[in-house]
Amino acid sequence: VKRGGRLVWPVGATDILDPYRDAGTGLFPIQAIYNGLVRMRIFKDQGVIIQPDLAAKWERPDPLTFVFHLNPGIKWQDVPPTNGRPFQAEDVRLAYERMATDQPEFTLRPFLTTVSSIQTPDDRTVVFKFSSPYGPFLNMAADSWHVILPRELFDGDRAKNEAVGTGAFILERWERGVGLFLRSNKQYFKPGRPYLDGIDFLSLTDPAALQAKFLSRELDIWSTTFQLQPQIQARVPDAVFHEVPFSPYNIEINTRKPPFNDVRVRQAVQLAVDRDLIARVGFAGHAQPGQPFGSVLKDYQLPESELPKRDLRKAKQLLEAAGYGNGFTVENSIPSHWNTDTGPEQIRASLAEVGITLKHKPMEWAAWKRNVYSAGEMDVTTTWSFVYANPDQQLWIKFHSKGGNNNSHFSDARFDKMLEDARAELDPDRAKKLYQDAARYLLEQCPNAWTVESNSLFVAQARVKNYVADVGANANFLHYKSVDEIWLDR
Amino acid sequence: VKAYIAERLALTILSAIGVSILVFCSIRLIPGDVVDVLVSRGGYQGVKSKEDLRVRLGLNRPLAEQYVVWVGRLLRGDLGRSLRTGHPVGNDLKQRLPVTLELGFLAIAVAVALGVPIGVISAVTQDSVIDYALRSLTVLLLSIPGYWIATLVILYLALWFSWSPPARYAPLTAAPVRNLEQVLPPAAILGATAAAPLMRYTRTAMLEVLRQDYVRTARAKGLPGRTVLVRHVMRNGMIPIITVIGLMLSLILGGSVIFESIFGLPGMGTYLMNAVSGRDYPQVQAVVLVYSVWVLLLNFMIDLCYGVIDPRIRH
Numbered sequence: 001v002k003r004g005g006r007l008v009w010p011v012g013a014t015d016i017l018d019p020y021r022d023a024g025t026g027l028f029p030i031q032a033i034y035n036g037l038v039r040m041r042i043f044k045d046q047g048v049i050i051q052p053d054l055a056a057k058w059e060r061p062d063p064l065t066f067v068f069h070l071n072p073g074i075k076w077q078d079v080p081p082t083n084g085r086p087f088q089a090e091d092v093r094l095a096y097e098r099m100a101t102d103q104p105e106f107t108l109r110p111f112l113t114t115v116s117s118i119q120t121p122d123d124r125t126v127v128f129k130f131s132s133p134y135g136p137f138l139n140m141a142a143d144s145w146h147v148i149l150p151r152e153l154f155d156g157d158r159a160k161n162e163a164v165g166t167g168a169f170i171l172e173r174w175e176r177g178v179g180l181f182l183r184s185n186k187q188y189f190k191p192g193r194p195y196l197d198g199i200d201f202l203s204l205t206d207p208a209a210l211q212a213k214f215l216s217r218e219l220d221i222w223s224t225t226f227q228l229q230p231q232i233q234a235r236v237p238d239a240v241f242h243e244v245p246f247s248p249y250n251i252e253i254n255t256r257k258p259p260f261n262d263v264r265v266r267q268a269v270q271l272a273v274d275r276d277l278i279a280r281v282g283f284a285g286h287a288q289p290g291q292p293f294g295s296v297l298k299d300y301q302l303p304e305s306e307l308p309k310r311d312l313r314k315a316k317q318l319l320e321a322a323g324y325g326n327g328f329t330v331e332n333s334i335p336s337h338w339n340t341d342t343g344p345e346q347i348r349a350s351l352a353e354v355g356i357t358l359k360h361k362p363m364e365w366a367a368w369k370r371n372v373y374s375a376g377e378m379d380v381t382t383t384w385s386f387v388y389a390n391p392d393q394q395l396w397i398k399f400h401s402k403g404g405n406n407n408s409h410f411s412d413a414r415f416d417k418m419l420e421d422a423r424a425e426l427d428p429d430r431a432k433k434l435y436q437d438a439a440r441y442l443l444e445q446c447p448n449a450w451t452v453e454s455n456s457l458f459v460a461q462a463r464v465k466n467y468v469a470d471v472g473a474n475a476n477f478l479h480y481k482s483v484d485e486i487w488l489d490r
Numbered sequence: 491v492k493a494y495i496a497e498r499l500a501l502t503i504l505s506a507i508g509v510s511i512l513v514f515c516s517i518r519l520i521p522g523d524v525v526d527v528l529v530s531r532g533g534y535q536g537v538k539s540k541e542d543l544r545v546r547l548g549l550n551r552p553l554a555e556q557y558v559v560w561v562g563r564l565l566r567g568d569l570g571r572s573l574r575t576g577h578p579v580g581n582d583l584k585q586r587l588p589v590t591l592e593l594g595f596l597a598i599a600v601a602v603a604l605g606v607p608i609g610v611i612s613a614v615t616q617d618s619v620i621d622y623a624l625r626s627l628t629v630l631l632l633s634i635p636g637y638w639i640a641t642l643v644i645l646y647l648a649l650w651f652s653w654s655p656p657a658r659y660a661p662l663t664a665a666p667v668r669n670l671e672q673v674l675p676p677a678a679i680l681g682a683t684a685a686a687p688l689m690r691y692t693r694t695a696m697l698e699v700l701r702q703d704y705v706r707t708a709r710a711k712g713l714p715g716r717t718v719l720v721r722h723v724m725r726n727g728m729i730p731i732i733t734v735i736g737l738m739l740s741l742i743l744g745g746s747v748i749f750e751s752i753f754g755l756p757g758m759g760t761y762l763m764n765a766v767s768g769r770d771y772p773q774v775q776a777v778v779l780v781y782s783v784w785v786l787l788l789n790f791m792i793d794l795c796y797g798v799i800d801p802r803i804r805h
């Protein structure tokens with residue numbers, strides 16, 4: 001291991017830094033500044049791994065209690081406003097209370113409602129008490145949002161514009177529109193870490209500029225595309241590529257609106273979709289069959305033999321039985337800047353074979369977010385599904401009748417009960433079975449038609465050592481947590 | 491002269507008021523608002539908390555009341571705070587405006603340095619090989635979008651020379667050399683594409699004046715060609731050219747959005763783009779207002795220039 005050097009990593013335009021209030025790309029750099037109670041990594045060959053972070057150990061003494069034992073000697077960074085004060089259990093309690101606030105803008109509350117109290121019997125012990133069991137709590141505590149912020153930043157909008165944590169790097173300067181510049185925290189509680197002197201998280205967004213800067217070796221790590229891979233290999237032969245699954249690409253269907261209020265029509269859509277065409281043409285072969293759980297939750301995925309296969313004859317029969325034997329026309333509402341060649345066009349072509357005419361309806365981004373993504377005012381929308389390393393969040397948000405992003409308007413008492421039972425199950429094997437049953441039920445009811453799960457490609461200069469892209473890294477940002485492990489061989 | 495200036499100034503102020511109303515209403519008329527953007531993650535928020543947020547941000551008040559509040563603050567020099575970040579918009583603009591102005595002025599300098607001489611040369615060598623060559627160059631520059639040239643330039647610099655402009659922006663006052671390394675390439679491209687229409691306007695204006703009786707008279711008097719060109723032809727042909735340069739500066743400010751994004755410059759263009767997609771009303775209003783006032787002031791100054799160049803206009 002060599003010490004020193006600055007890592008240069010583009011993160012896009014950053015507006016705010018508060019993870020409790022949907023920081024967007026601000027979530028990337030703050031992973032280097034803050035810590036969670038535990039840390040999650042998801043490696044392709046190992047699946048979800050929960051590692052110690054602020055907490056050294058944890059236990060669940062009974063179904064309604066979760067105890068974290070904090071590492072000794074942790075201090076907040078020695079910059080205002082925390083000025084190096086000791087980190088204590090009380091900080092965790094206050095942070096989680098802040099996460100669970102019902103104030104507008106705060107987004108983490110729905111999955112903390114089962115936490116009835118947080119107790120701190122001493123400075124190094126945090127006890128979470130639950131009103132009802134919540135199985136996937138540890139996964140949630142380890143994600144990129146549930147990191148611990150200091151109480152000093154809770155006043156007004158302070159946490160949006162400042163970031164001071166317990167992490168390996170200190171925010172030295174935030175030049176808006178240029179980037180965030182971090183220096184190493186000499187008092188970091190993990191011995192010998194970090195190895196880097198600092199990190200430049202640059203606010204670069206233009207694809208050509210990013211490409212040029214990687215080719216001229218100015219950037220260290222970059223989320224690139226498969227189309228550019230041969231050119232990068234030719235120009236930077238020692239570059240290291242990391243291909244990891246990204247997120248399931250779905251047809252989100254408005255189950256309230258005819259003709260999709262008839263389950264047979266939704267099933268027909270699912271049977272008509274040509275997954276092979278989408279994977280081969282839309283994603284240049286870098287995709288696998290989609291299903292309710294993505295590769296992030298590999299352990300919960302259904303075997304490929306259980307996934308729907310293309311069956312045009314059966315799809316036509318279902319349409320005829322539903323009274324749509326002559327087909328119908330529907331609109332696919334998608335943001336106007338999305339490329340229709342990667343997914344929507346192949347879906348349009350495959351549905352046309354059973355008489356369903358899909359018309360793409362491009363919408364301005366904010367309008368799409370409001371009318372389609374949030375309100376579900378659509379026929380269908382073809383989109384990537386948000387991926388969570390928590391099976392409860394993955395299914396509840398989109399498909400529970402009280403789910404915050406149930407834009408398919410799927411309301412099914414049986415499914416709700418399945419999820420409620422699953423989240424309360426603490427035995428991992430039984431919980432897995434319950435979640436898989438829920439996934440099977442979704443494949444029957446088809447509030448979405450799952451098409452494929454596409455992959456992302458990251459590339460790093462050869463000098464970057466110990467960097468591993470996590471599964472779903474473009475959606476869960478977990479690889480930014482690894483910056484305290486990365487070193488540069490200059 | 492005073493009456494002329496007062497009349498122009500009054501028109502400018504009236505236009506500014508009109509623009510402020512237009513800016514304020516237009517951003518609110520498009521679908522989607524900042525509340526949807528603020529609570530977009532997983533769509534966790536229910537209708538109630540969205541309404542709470544609208545109340546907190548003052549977006550539930552009647553439009554007219556919101557406008558009066560905004561103008562009131564504006565008159566006190568307060569451009570408001572970003573709805574997303576809570577950051578004062580005035581502070582943001584203080585950082586970003588110089589970047590865009592530097593890019594704009596450098597681009598105009600390049601455009602004038604290329605466009606005017608080429609236009610004059612083309613006019614005085616009308617229908618010669620030089621004229622055809624220069625006109626072909628102009629058509630070429632007019633036909634190719636500037637952002638495409640910019641993309642090629644940034645990529646080929648990296649491919650051929652393993653060089654790209656520095657990634658971290660440096661202000662002109664802090665690190666002039668690094669600043670120019672970053673700003674000169676986009677300014678040169680933006681200026682070269684803007685030079686094409688300027689060249690065509692200059693050529694047309696020059697040709698029109700070259701055919702005037704007073705030019706023939708000047709030549710007949712035996713004045714040297716250079717004197718005829720500079721004192722009689724160029725001065726009389728400058729009015730339309732100055733108009734075009736003025737309009738061009740406002741177009742260049744608008745066109746800087748893409749160039750700032752490609753070259754990683756933290757200017758007004760990228761700021762406006764993010765503000766529009768985030769429906770951050772105070773940010774959008776402030777940027778569009780600054781642009782509008784800038785254009786109005788330019789027009790005002792152009793009007794004054796007309797008077798200086800052509801005394802007949804003053805009278």
